[in-house]
Amino acid sequence: GDSVTQMEGPVTLSEEAFLTINCTYTATGYPSLFWYVQYPGEGLQLLLKATKADDKGSNKGFEATYRKETTSFHLEKGSVQVSDSAVYFCALREGGSNYKLTFGKGTLLTVNP
Amino acid sequence: GAVVSQHPSWVICKSGTSVKIECRSLDFQATTMFWYRQFPKQSLMLMATSNEGSKATYEQGVEKDKFLINHASLTLSTLTVTSAHPEDSSFYICSARSLGGSSYNEQFFGPGTRLTVL
Numbered sequence: 001g002d003s004v005t006q007m008e009g010p011v012t013l014s015e016e017a018f019l020t021i022n023c024t025y026t027a028t029g030y031p032s033l034f035w036y037v038q039y040p041g042e043g044l045q046l047l048l049k050a051t052k053a054d055d056k057g058s059n060k061g062f063e064a065t066y067r068k069e070t071t072s073f074h075l076e077k078g079s080v081q082v083s084d085s086a087v088y089f090c091a092l093r094e095g096g097s098n099y100k101l102t103f104g105k106g107t108l109l110t111v112n113p
Numbered sequence: 114g115a116v117v118s119q120h121p122s123w124v125i126c127k128s129g130t131s132v133k134i135e136c137r138s139l140d141f142q143a144t145t146m147f148w149y150r151q152f153p154k155q156s157l158m159l160m161a162t163s164n165e166g167s168k169a170t171y172e173q174g175v176e177k178d179k180f181l182i183n184h185a186s187l188t189l190s191t192l193t194v195t196s197a198h199p200e201d202s203s204f205y206i207c208s209a210r211s212l213g214g215s216s217y218n219e220q221f222f223g224p225g226t227r228l229t230v231l
Binding site for chain 2 (some may be wrong): 004036041042043046047080099101102103104105106
């Protein structure tokens with residue numbers, strides 16, 4: 001079945017540091033890939049997505065590129081802020097009429113001033 | 114836009130009682146809603162897909178008689194945990210699938226409900 005593996009946290013960085021959160025996936029077809037963010041006390045929010053190979057999703061300074069050859073979708077940000085502290089989830093959705101999302105375990109990011 | 118609410122945000126109940134959790138799409142209609150369960154430091158696990166006006170589709174290993182889902186309108190789905198036991202204690206999250214505009218097919222998530230069964 002489908003699965004998503006993302007790096008275990010927690011990740012602690014200083015403000016303005018470079019962030020990478022690794023995510024790899026296993027899927028039978030051609031999935032769409034997502035990064036969701038969960039701020040304390042809030043629901044998951046879509047951060048960015050990519051629907052086909054070599055697509056780059058970007059939002060709020062975060063980027064991730066859909067790499068079919070390495071089955072990866074690593075999240076990056078060049079300079080993190082304290083307000084980026086949250087839990088980040090990598091997820092995939094198979095194509096066709098299947099709307100189900102398969103999530104990774106989540107990575108807690110803490111950014112210190 | 115595209116806000117999903119859940120009520121209650123947390124609930125404590127005695128073992129053997131039933132608890133109902135509501136999921137509402139506040140500013141859009143959702144023919145499909147999803148219910149997830151999240152354990153500490155674990156991923157979200159899909160429990161069931163709730164379709165307006167029809168029976169829910171449960172994932173393998175999820176007891177449909179234990180977790181009753183009703184999706185009676187385009188903006189409301191409910192999850193009832195029947196005869197709750199301590200092992201049902203968890204964080205329950207719903208999402209609603211949007212069919213409109215630029216957010217077509219995107220899932221919008223509620224803030225979750227923390228259930229503690231004593």
